[in-house]
Amino acid sequence: HSQTSLSLLNFGQNVIFTAGLTTIMYLTAKDMVAGTATVGDLVLVNGLLFQLSVPLNFIGGIYREVQQAFVDMDAMFGLRDTKPALKDSPNAVEYNPAKDGTAIEFDEVEFAYSISPKDSKSKSKESNTSVATTTKRPILRGTTFTVPQGKTFAIVGTSGCGKSTILRLLYRFYAPDNGTMRIGGKDISTYTTDSLRRAMAVVPQDVVLFNDTIGYNIHYGNLDASWDEVVEAAKKSHLHDTIQRLPNGYDTLVGERGLKLSGGEKQRVSLARAILKKSPILLCDEPTSSLDSHTELEIMNNLKEIGKDTTCIIIAHRLSTIQDCDEIVVMGRGRVIEQGTHDELMRKGGRYKELVAFQRSQTEYSPGEQEPINI
Numbered sequence: 001h002s003q004t005s006l007s008l009l010n011f012g013q014n015v016i017f018t019a020g021l022t023t024i025m026y027l028t029a030k031d032m033v034a035g036t037a038t039v040g041d042l043v044l045v046n047g048l049l050f051q052l053s054v055p056l057n058f059i060g061g062i063y064r065e066v067q068q069a070f071v072d073m074d075a076m077f078g079l080r081d082t083k084p085a086l087k088d089s090p091n092a093v094e095y096n097p098a099k100d101g102t103a104i105e106f107d108e109v110e111f112a113y114s115i116s117p118k119d120s121k122s123k124s125k126e127s128n129t130s131v132a133t134t135t136k137r138p139i140l141r142g143t144t145f146t147v148p149q150g151k152t153f154a155i156v157g158t159s160g161c162g163k164s165t166i167l168r169l170l171y172r173f174y175a176p177d178n179g180t181m182r183i184g185g186k187d188i189s190t191y192t193t194d195s196l197r198r199a200m201a202v203v204p205q206d207v208v209l210f211n212d213t214i215g216y217n218i219h220y221g222n223l224d225a226s227w228d229e230v231v232e233a234a235k236k237s238h239l240h241d242t243i244q245r246l247p248n249g250y251d252t253l254v255g256e257r258g259l260k261l262s263g264g265e266k267q268r269v270s271l272a273r274a275i276l277k278k279s280p281i282l283l284c285d286e287p288t289s290s291l292d293s294h295t296e297l298e299i300m301n302n303l304k305e306i307g308k309d310t311t312c313i314i315i316a317h318r319l320s321t322i323q324d325c326d327e328i329v330v331m332g333r334g335r336v337i338e339q340g341t342h343d344e345l346m347r348k349g350g351r352y353k354e355l356v357a358f359q360r361s362q363t364e365y366s367p368g369e370q371e372p373i374n375i
C-alpha cells in the first residue's frame with residue numbers, strides 16, 4: 001500500500017509539475033512575443049518553478065518515511081501485544097542462585113507438545129469437515145533425574161527423544177503437563193521467569209546472530225561486561241584467533257543471522273556469549289556438533305574449567321566429549337533409561353555401552369585398510 005500510494009504521489013507531482021511548467025512557459029513565451037516580457041523573465045520564471053519542485057520532491061520522501069514508520073510501529077505494537085504462553089504466578093519470587101542454590105531436579109515430568117489444526121497442512125475432505133481439535137504429542141513420559149549443584153551433567157539419546165525439550169522446559173518456554181521441576185529445591189514456577197533466565201546461560205542448537213559486528217554479537221551475552229572480558233570469552237571459546245584473521249577483526253559484520261560465518265564459528269560465538277554471561281547454570285545443546293575433533297576437545301576442556309562452580313547440563317551426540325561428566329543420563333522414549341558415570345555405565349553394559357561401541361567402530365582407524373588423510 002505504501003509503495004502504491006507513493007507511486008501515485010510521485011505520478012501526481014510529476015503531472016502537476018510538467019503541466020505547470022508547460023503552461024507557464026507558454027504564457028511567458030506569449031508575453032515575449034507580445035514584447036511585454038524579456039528573455040530574462042523567461043529564465044526567471046523557469047528557475048522559480050524548478051525551485052518550487054525541490055521541496056515538492058522532499059514532501060514525497062517524508063511521506064514515504066512516515067508511511068514506513070507507521071508500518072514498523074504496527075509491527076512493534078503487534079509484538080508488544082503478544083501474550084506470553086506462560087505467565088508468572090502473582091506470588092512468584094525472585095530467584096537468587098547464591099541463596100537458593102542451583103541443584104536441578106526433574107520429578108516424574110510429563111510433557112506433550114500441542115499440535116493445533118493450523119499446524120497441519122492436510123487438505124483432505126475429512127479434515128475440512130471434521131471438528132478441528134488440538135492434538136497432543138507426548139514427548140516426556142515421567143522423566144526423573146537430579147543434577148547436583150556445581151556438577152556437570154550430560155544427556156544423551158537418540159534424535160527426537162526429547163533432550164532439547166528438557167532445556168526448553170527449564171528455560172520456561174513451556175510448562176510441564178505433570179510432575180515437578182525444581183531448582184534449589186523449589187518448584188521453578190514459584191520463581192519469576194525473568195530472574196530464572198538471568199541465572200541461566202544457554203548455548204542453543206540453532207544460534208541466532210544479529211546483523212552486526214562479531215564483537216557486538218559476543219558482547220550481547222552480557223552488555224555490562226568490559227571489552228577485555230569479551231576478548232577473554234572469545235579466547236576461551238577458541239574464536240579469538242579466527243577473529244584476528246578476519247580483515248576487520250572484531251568489527252567484521254556477520255551478515256543476516258550470521259550467514260557470513262561458518263557453522264562452527266557461529267557455535268563458538270554462542271559459546272563465547274554464554275561464557276561472558278557467567279551464569280551459575282549453563283545449558284548446552286550440542287555445543288560442539290559443528291566443530292572438528294581437536295577444537296571440540298579443547299572447548300570441552302574449557303567448559304570443564306568454567307563448569308567448576310557452575311551447574312551444567314550438556315546435550316551431546318558425540319559420546320567421546322562427555323565421558324568426563326559427573327553424571328550421564330541416557331534418554332529413551334521420554335524416560336531416563338540409564339544413569340551413572342561413564343565407567344559405571346560401561347560396566348553395566350546397557351544402551352550406553354552399545355552407543356559407545358557403535359561410535360568407536362565408526363571412527364576407529366584400521367592400519368592398512370585406509371591411509372589417514374592429512375588436511
Ligand code: ATP
Binds near residue numbers: 115158162165
Ligand atoms: P535432537 O537430538 O535431534 O536435537 P532432541 O532429543 O533434542 O533431538 P527435541 O528437540 O526435544 O529432540 O524434540 C523432541 C520431539 O518433539 C521431536 O520429535 C520434535 O519433532 C518434537 N517437537 C519439538 N519441538 C516441537 C514443537 N514446538 N511442536 C511440536 N513438536 C515439537
